[in-house]
Amino acid sequence: MSGVVSGVCHGTLGELYQGPLRAGPDPDIAVVSFPVERHSWVHFTPGAARPLPLGEKSLTAARLFLEHHGLSSLPPGSWTAHSDLRVGVGMASSTADIVATLRCLSGIFSLPCDTDVVLGVLAAIERSDSVFLDEFALHLSGRHRVVRRLGTDIGFHTAYVIEPGTVDTAAVTSLLLAHYRRRGEEYERCLTDLLKGFACGDAAAVARAATTSAVLSQEVLPKTTFDRVLGHRERFGADGVFVAHTGCLTGYLFVRRPDSRVRSELSAFFRSLGHQCTFAQGGYG
Structure with a gap:
């Protein structure tokens, strides 16, 4: 060799x-x-x-x-x-x-x-x-x-931040499972909507379901920035919000690439929360 x-x-x-x-x-x-x-x-x-x-x-x-x-x-x-x-x-x-x-x-x-x-x-x-x-x-x-x-038809442009700290997934598993038992029906509807979105190639529907999953996650492993990020979603024209459910990421999902003006506004918004914004393309599509 x-x-x-x-x-x-x-x-x-x-x-x-x-x-x-x-x-x-x-x-x-x-x-x-x-x-x-x-x-x-x-x-x-x-x-x-x-x-x-x-x-x-x-x-x-x-x-x-x-x-x-x-x-x-x-x-x-x-x-x-x-x-x-x-x-x-x-x-x-x-x-x-x-x-x-x-x-x-x-x-x-x-x-x-x-x-x-x-x-x-x-x-x-x-x-x-x-x-x-x-x-x-x-x-x-x-x-x-x-x-x-679920294929490669769906893709998003993202703007996200990483909050300080780390999460030990194994250490929070029991908390997650208890939460899933309490909110099982809501999660089941969310997953059904997500899979329908993937089956239809409907990125906006996938983004809506991802937002629901992120909102449910906030009840058990909250992100400091999440409520403000969710509250400003429409202002930036984002199609959804996503998180690392057992991590420190919070960000926006865009079906279409945000232009330079929106990117500047996003960066200023996240900086006002004390974080550096990062842009990245996620998924495929």
């Missing part, structure tokens, strides 16, 4: 939906992650063996990959990693790191990066987002099961 081998995985801007798959006393946590053009990279260069500068979860993923394929060791070489994704704020940074590592390893050994293998590795490490797919999906994050693929 010669030359550099890389693995890349996109992250998310939180979720368009996070809640129960259906109303009931024992809810599964279902997510429709919101893919964004921000990434994690893992690179391998053949040569002298060096320690892997990867995180604990990526190292575990590498070990599980080798075990699954009956491989005894990695070839000698150096590793580097880079990420655009903030840790602990709802951008799926650790899942993206793991998937990028698995994709790099698949390239090193000239093996296909099989989705079932990726899901098996993720299931052994953490609750995950569906960043291993290049499309939207309704995904059971704890069971690591794709319920429905």
